Amino acid sequence: MIGKLFKFMRRGRKAESSAPEPDDDLSSETGAEDVPFTELPYDEQLRRLPLRPPTRRWRLSKFLLLVLYLLPFGVASLAAIPLLDPETGWRLFHMGSPRVTDAIPGTERELQDEIAQGVLDIEARNRAEEEARRKAAAQAGAGAPNAADMPPGVSDLAGGETGQGDGAGGMAAGNGSGGSASGPSPEELAALAEGGGFDEKIEPDPLRPAPIPGMDEEGSFGRIPRIAEDGRTPAKVYARPFTLEPEQPYVAVIVTGLGLNEDRTTKAIEDLPLNISLGLSPYADNLPKIVARARQMGHEVFLQLPMEPDDFPLSDPGPRALMTSLPEGENLVRLEWLLARFPGYAGVVGHLGSKFANLDSSIRPVIDFLDKTGLMYVDGSNSGMVSLAAQLAANTEEPNAIIDFNIDTIPSRRAIDAQLAAMVNKAKTDGFAIGLAQSYPVTIQRLRNWAQRLERQGVKLAPISALAGKQVVPQNPQEAAAAQRRNMSDEEAHKGDSASGNADATEQTIEGN
Numbered sequence: 316m317i318g319k320l321f322k323f324m325r326r327g328r329k330a331e332s333s334a335p336e337p338d339d340d341l342s343s344e345t346g347a348e349d350v351p352f353t354e355l356p357y358d359e360q361l362r363r364l365p366l367r368p369p370t371r372r373w374r375l376s377k378f379l380l381l382v383l384y385l386l387p388f389g390v391a392s393l394a395a396i397p398l399l400d401p402e403t404g405w406r407l408f409h410m411g412s413p414r415v416t417d418a419i420p421g422t423e424r425e426l427q428d429e430i431a432q433g434v435l436d437i438e439a440r441n442r443a444e445e446e447a448r449r450k451a452a453a454q455a456g457a458g459a460p461n462a463a464d465m466p467p468g469v470s471d472l473a474g475g476e477t478g479q480g481d482g483a484g485g486m487a488a489g490n491g492s493g494g495s496a497s498g499p500s501p502e503e504l505a506a507l508a509e510g511g512g513f514d515e516k517i518e519p520d521p522l523r524p525a526p527i528p529g530m531d532e533e534g535s536f537g538r539i540p541r542i543a544e545d546g547r548t549p550a551k552v553y554a555r556p557f558t559l560e561p562e563q564p565y566v567a568v569i570v571t572g573l574g575l576n577e578d579r580t581t582k583a584i585e586d587l588p589l590n591i592s593l594g595l596s597p598y599a600d601n602l603p604k605i606v607a608r609a610r611q612m613g614h615e616v617f618l619q620l621p622m623e624p625d626d627f628p629l630s631d632p633g634p635r636a637l638m639t640s641l642p643e644g645e646n647l648v649r650l651e652w653l654l655a656r657f658p659g660y661a662g663v664v665g666h667l668g669s670k671f672a673n674l675d676s677s678i679r680p681v682i683d684f685l686d687k688t689g690l691m692y693v694d695g696s697n698s699g700m701v702s703l704a705a706q707l708a709a710n711t712e713e714p715n716a717i718i719d720f721n722i723d724t725i726p727s728r729r730a731i732d733a734q735l736a737a738m739v740n741k742a743k744t745d746g747f748a749i750g751l752a753q754s755y756p757v758t759i760q761r762l763r764n765w766a767q768r769l770e771r772q773g774v775k776l777a778p779i780s781a782l783a784g785k786q787v788v789p790q791n792p793q794e795a796a797a798a799q800r801r802n803m804s805d806e807e808a809h810k811g812d813s814a815s816g817n818a819d820a821t822e823q824t825i826e827g828n
Contacts, residue, residue, distance in 0.1 A: 398520065414461050433728070454779065461540065471823025520589055520613035525606060525659025526554055534646070537655035540688045548689030550714045553661040554780035555590065555615040564742040565590070566769070567779040568722070568762065569664060569693065571619055572754045574599025579754040586759055588766045589613035592779045594664045595657070597621070598633055602657035610659060617693060618660045620653060622668025624696070631666045639677045641672055650681055661780050664751075666702065672696040672704035675802035682707040691783055695751050703802070705787050710795050714783035722752040722762075731761045742774050746780050 352360065530549055531538040540549040549654060559565065571594035573580045581595060584605075585798050590678065593609055594617045597603060621632035623639050635649045654663075664687065665672055672678050682704060685692055691714035694705040701717060708715035719741060722734045734750065741748040752758045766776055790798060 339617040342791045378787075405583060406803040439449070446733055463697060470613060483675050496650050498785075513777060514757065517586065517589065518627045521723060522553075522555065522615070525553065525610060534651050534655050538658060539654040540658075540660075540690055542689040548714075548738055550661050550689055550691040550783070553615065553659055554691075555592075555613065555778040557590065557632075557778050557781040559777065560775075564774045565747045565782060566738055566742045566774055567716075567749045567777050567782050568752060569594050569617060569718075569746070569749075570752050570754055570762070570821065571617075571664060571666065571695070571756070572596055574602060576754065577630065579756065579759070580605060582704070582759050583754055584595045584609050584612050584614060584757065588763070588776060590776045590778050591762065591766070592617055594619050595660070597635075597653050597656045599742065600743070603659075606657050606659045615780055616660045617662050617664045617691075617779075618653065618656065619666045620650075620663040620668070621666045622696070624667035624673035625670045627670065630667055636676070637671050641676050643676075643680050647680060647684060648679065650684060662693060663770065664693040665695045668694075668696040668704070669702075672702045672804065675799060676806060679707060679799075682711065682713070686711040691780060695778060701787050707799075709787035709789045714780070715787060716749055716779055716783055717786050718746050718751040719734050720750040722750045723755055723758045724758055726753070726755045726758060728761060732760060732765070735761070735765050739769070739772055743772075747777075747785055749782060749786075758786060 339828050354364070371750060378753075473657065491817040499802050520737075526538065528543075529541060530547070530552055532541045533539075542548050543552075548723075567590075570583055573583055573593055574595045587593075589612065591614070593614045595605060596619050599605065606616050607649075621636035623632060623636060624630045637646045641649075673696070676816045684694065685736045686708070692704065692708040694702050694715070696704070705715055705717045718737045720734050720740070723731050724734075731752075738748045751760065767777055801810055
């Protein structure tokens with residue numbers, strides 16, 4: 316019985332070992348192939364997808380995405396180049412442009428060329444002066460004075476009349492090898508050096524501090540000039556004292572636009588000769604302090620009076636300028652605001668104003684107001700022409716002057732020196748000449764060098780107030796009245812022509828429509 320039981324158990328084990336695998340394993344092997352592809356898990360679907368190479372369209376799309384991502388960084392980098400390195404930025408943005416070999420006179424290119432040439436001249440001059448000083452120290456023998464013994468800056472006289480020079484010329488002057496045809500000789504350089512070097516500091520000759528009691532009164536916007544009770548006028552009290560010699564030619568220069576740039580203002584006050592007058596812009600800050608510094612140095616000061624020019628608005632005189640389109644009362648209010656900007660000026664100098672200064676109905680009330688204040692009027696609207704404003708000032712016996720030369724219309728050494736030479740020639744012919752200049756650095760430098768050698772040419776430098784009343788002949792009352800009637804009739808005719816022209820234009824526009 317027991318033996319039969321063991322036999323049955325052996326048969327059961329054999330049956331289990333020989334039995335087929337469970338249905339789950341079979342279904343897992345055979346069922347995976349029968350399941351549709353879309354019902355498989357995503358990982359299995361990705362594993363079974365065939366790998367194909369990227370197409371051209373795929374590559375192009377990736378490249379465009381990369382370009383769009385990097386484009387803002389590239390634009391920002393290019394924009395930062397001129398800020399970090401201006402020279403490299405200039406070359407980058409002008410790459411491929413045609414090269415300019417011939418400079419047109421008066422252009423920015425000419426000015427850049429002259430500045431570069433001036434730097435080379437200074438370097439060559441400094442090297443030559445150092446070498447000449449070493450030679451002079453080694454040779455203790457006495458001889459003719461050379462430029463190496465002169466104060467620094469004397470060699471700027473080489474080519475002084477033309478304002479040109481090169482490295483070789485600067486070295487020749489520095490070595491004292493003799494003056495060129497266009498420059499002074501060593502003897503002349505020695506004589507100039509004995510009188511004072513060009514780079515020597517100008518000694519102050521202080522004027523009385525402003526304001527002077529009794530020379531101003533309260534206005535709508537502050538203190539404005541007036542004639543004192545004893546008859547003294549601001550044109551006399553605030554002017555630089557100067558005595559004219561008979562039969563002596565004189566030139567006068569006024570430098571305008573000061574106060575807006577601190578460095579240029581300081582340079583003009585400290586480096587220009589004291590007989591050069593200074594014109595301050597009414598739009599500058601700290602004007603009383605600037606006037607105090609200028610008068611402490613010894614300069615007489617004028618106020619720039621902005622007026623409407625012919626080409627307005629292409630040339631803009633600035634805010635609160637005197638305009639022909641404004642009524643008389645508004646212009647007088649603006650004038651009073653301008654006159655109250657600072658104390659201590661001897662007069663006003665017209666800024667632009669070629670239109671306003673020649674319109675009788677506009678300029679006559681301004682000249683009458685200035686005459687009551689005792690100020691000098693300098694007409695800067697035209698070059699050497701007697702404007703209506705200057706004639707009216709002369710008729711009222713108000714101190715006046717007109718500008719003969721705009722010295723630095725072209726701000727280059729050559730052009731400035733040519734204007735200064737022409738001004739000297741006019742002074743020799745007519746006895747006097749007046750010039751107006753801006754506060755450019757090159758102008759200040761050329762004016763200083765020119766003034767140092769001016770007396771060698773038989774001409775002296777005078778303040779502009781000393782030449783008041785010498786250019787315009789006053790009209791008698793009959794002539795003045797006739798001129799006023801003629802001016803008013805011309806204005807009425809001009810207004811009539813303008814009105815008819817506007818009406819014709821309107822009719823044509825209506826007919827065209």
